[in-house]
Amino acid sequence: MKAAVIQFPGSNCDRDMAVALRQAGADVDVIWHKDDALPGDVDLVAIPGGFSFGDYLRCGAIAANSPICRAIVAHAERGGYVLGVCNGFQVLTETGLLPGALLRNAGLKFVCKTVPLRVETTQSAFTDTYVQGDILSVPVAHHDGNYFADDATLARLQDTGRIAFSYAEHLNGSRNDIAGILSANGRVLGMMPHPERAVDEAHGSTDGQRLFAGLVGQLATA
Numbered sequence: 001m002k003a004a005v006i007q008f009p010g011s012n013c014d015r016d017m018a019v020a021l022r023q024a025g026a027d028v029d030v031i032w033h034k035d036d037a038l039p040g041d042v043d044l045v046a047i048p049g050g051f052s053f054g055d056y057l058r059c060g061a062i063a064a065n066s067p068i069c070r071a072i073v074a075h076a077e078r079g080g081y082v083l084g085v086c087n088g089f090q091v092l093t094e095t096g097l098l099p100g101a102l103l104r105n106a107g108l109k110f111v112c113k114t115v116p117l118r119v120e121t122t123q124s125a126f127t128d129t130y131v132q133g134d135i136l137s138v139p140v141a142h143h144d145g146n147y148f149a150d151d152a153t154l155a156r157l158q159d160t161g162r163i164a165f166s167y168a169e170h171l172n173g174s175r176n177d178i179a180g181i182l183s184a185n186g187r188v189l190g191m192m193p194h195p196e197r198a199v200d201e202a203h204g205s206t207d208g209q210r211l212f213a214g215l216v217g218q219l220a221t222a
């Protein structure tokens with residue numbers, strides 16, 4: 001199973017993401033944002049966390065206009081899998097692959113801590129190794145993690161099982177405490193918490209491991 005981890009200037013979780021994917025058995029290429037094509041046989045594109053282009057415009061807005069993002073959108077439109085974590089989630093909303101927007105945290109402060117995360121659906125390759133309602137322990141580190149979508153979009157996400165994770169506490173002002181959402185076909189996941197920072201005993205939690213193991217395992221046999 002082949003994964004591509006995308007690197008922007010300001011990415012800072014690209015290596016962690018590559019390590020988590022390799023640990024789960026993926027063959028990983030790291031791709032610079034100026035490349036305009038993905039490896040031909042790529043199954044999964046992972047957009048890591050960080051501060052792409054210094055967060056100087058809306059977080060992820062400049063990255064979303066990088067040459068590689070055109071290839072990522074085409075990959076997703078062909079039914080390819082995409083995982084965006086933190087800044088990667090912000091990039092995915094800016095490309096339009098996921099609805100809504102990530103606003104400044106309600107408390108106007110950067111939040112950096114491990115949070116309780118509720119699994120809302122197991123109906124995706126990203127979440128099917130969990131049990132619905134499981135509470136995971138996963139770190140967050142962001143200043144723009146306040147998920148906003150209008151009422152109609154929220155209702156659509158809710159009614160079609162596209163909310164993947166929610167915070168089991170009020171963290172940052174996100175509507176319905178949403179922490180991660182899926183695309184309509186369930187193959188694009190954007191989430192603010194960092195599962196790649198919860199894959200080793202030394203991290204204090206290994207709750208992210210099952211996300212990578214399940215995903216890599218499923219794509220390897222697809």
Ligand SMILES: NC(=O)CC[C@H](N)C(=O)O
Pocket residue numbers: 048049050051052055059085086087088141142143144145
């Ligand atoms: N860890 C990250 O990816 C940070 C994301 C983003 N730049 C923010 O602070 O909101």
